[in-house]
Amino acid sequence: MKTARRHKITNCAIYPGSFDPITFGHVSVVRRALKIFDRIIVAVAINTSKRHTFSVKERVRMLGQVFQSEGDVEVDSFSGLLVDYVKERGARAILRGIRTMTDFDYEFQMALANKSLEPTVEQVFMMTEGKYLYYSSSIIKEIVSLGGSAREMVPEIVEANLRKKLWKPKRPGPH
Numbered sequence: 681m682k683t684a685r686r687h688k689i690t691n692c693a694i695y696p697g698s699f700d701p702i703t704f705g706h707v708s709v710v711r712r713a714l715k716i717f718d719r720i721i722v723a724v725a726i727n728t729s730k731r732h733t734f735s736v737k738e739r740v741r742m743l744g745q746v747f748q749s750e751g752d753v754e755v756d757s758f759s760g761l762l763v764d765y766v767k768e769r770g771a772r773a774i775l776r777g778i779r780t781m782t783d784f785d786y787e788f789q790m791a792l793a794n795k796s797l798e799p800t801v802e803q804v805f806m807m808t809e810g811k812y813l814y815y816s817s818s819i820i821k822e823i824v825s826l827g828g829s830a831r832e833m834v835p836e837i838v839e840a841n842l843r844k845k846l847w848k849p850k851r852p853g854p855h
């Protein structure tokens with residue numbers, strides 16, 4: 681009887697985004713996706729036409745800190761077309777989270793564009809957990825810049841960085 685040789689299959693997905701900064705919503709997508717994929721590459725898209733609060737280097741560093749104890753998560757950045765990066769990394773799929781119907785429309789459009797650019801690339805979408813439905817990086821940045829707490833929305837290290845970057849306590853001035 682022939683015994684099939686066992687190969688270690690690496691079932692890897694790329695999770696692309698701006699991550700400016702990463703929220704618990706993103707963290708939840710990565711952790712849940714690890715039940716399906718052996719490895720997740722969280723990839724910061726370098727997009728020079730978009731204004732970001734954190735530089736690519738800062739975002740990559742924060743992501744690395746957030747996932748430092750998770751050996752199956754790699755953090756990287758990429759420029760150019762996402763489908764080219766997916767092929768270059770030998771990944772099986774693109775992973776994205778969906779919160780609302782607005783996300784769905786946007787994701788559907790991007791998914792169709794990616795598919796027409798590269799028909800071999802598959803795309804997997806995970807519905808967000810209800811408690812993360814209204815989180816977005818910009819809402820969180822506004823809260824912190826106005827002195828509010830984002831403790832429930834982002835990892836501690838991210839909140840500390842947001843505070844450092846955005847929170848300017850008001851100086852008592854003349855009335």
Ligand code: COA
Pocket residue numbers: 696697698699700703704705706709725760761762763777778779789790791793794808812815816817818819
């Ligand atoms: N939980 C919380 N927030 C979430 C979230 C989740 N699960 N998923 C998305 N968001 C929020 C983000 O915080 C961000 O909020 P903001 O707009 O307030 O900053 C927003 O949703 C969208 O962010 P993101 O997921 O990072 O998407 P993006 O539109 O910035 O990036 C890319 C999309 C990177 C995947 C896309 O631009 C891309 O593929 N770029 C490469 C170039 C390319 O190939 N283009 C052709 C593809 S069509």
